[in-house]
Amino acid sequence: MRIPKTLALAFVFVLALPALALAQAKESAAVHVSAAWIRVLPGALPNAGYAVLHNDSDSAVKLVGASSPAYGQVMLHKSSESGGVSRMHMVPSLTIPAHGKVEFAPGGYHLMLMRAVHPVKAGTHVAIQLRFADGSILHAGFLARPANATGISD
Numbered sequence: 001m002r003i004p005k006t007l008a009l010a011f012v013f014v015l016a017l018p019a020l021a022l023a024q025a026k027e028s029a030a031v032h033v034s035a036a037w038i039r040v041l042p043g044a045l046p047n048a049g050y051a052v053l054h055n056d057s058d059s060a061v062k063l064v065g066a067s068s069p070a071y072g073q074v075m076l077h078k079s080s081e082s083g084g085v086s087r088m089h090m091v092p093s094l095t096i097p098a099h100g101k102v103e104f105a106p107g108g109y110h111l112m113l114m115r116a117v118h119p120v121k122a123g124t125h126v127a128i129q130l131r132f133a134d135g136s137i138l139h140a141g142f143l144a145r146p147a148n149a150t151g152i153s154d
């Protein structure tokens, strides 16, 4: 029996799509990161992740969460200072404007990296996934740096 080629292709496509969707969320085409690094603190102290998130698209993008195989929990945090007291609070989401950027830096936004699965060694790269409101994911590598590090350049 001869099956028209287009029909055969359509059949393969229909079968393959759910498998792909299950395998992984789609990679974000809108956002890229630069200067991604982690300040590693000694012992069981939480680590902080910093980066610049660039939105290369024509519409605003909303960051809604993050995770990493290297940490039990990752949260979006913002540090602030009032009356000489520094504190931080959780941020439910964060909007990166079209063709704009958001900086995660000491004293401001950071990824709070809790409960390292294994001690994270300075000089290694840690995989972190950033999750956006449209369901897409960005896989980024963060360079682990020692506690006295202040930043990283591209």
Ligand SMILES: [Cu+2]
Residues within 6 Å of the ligand: 077, 078, 088, 110, 111, 112
């Ligand atoms: Cu924090």
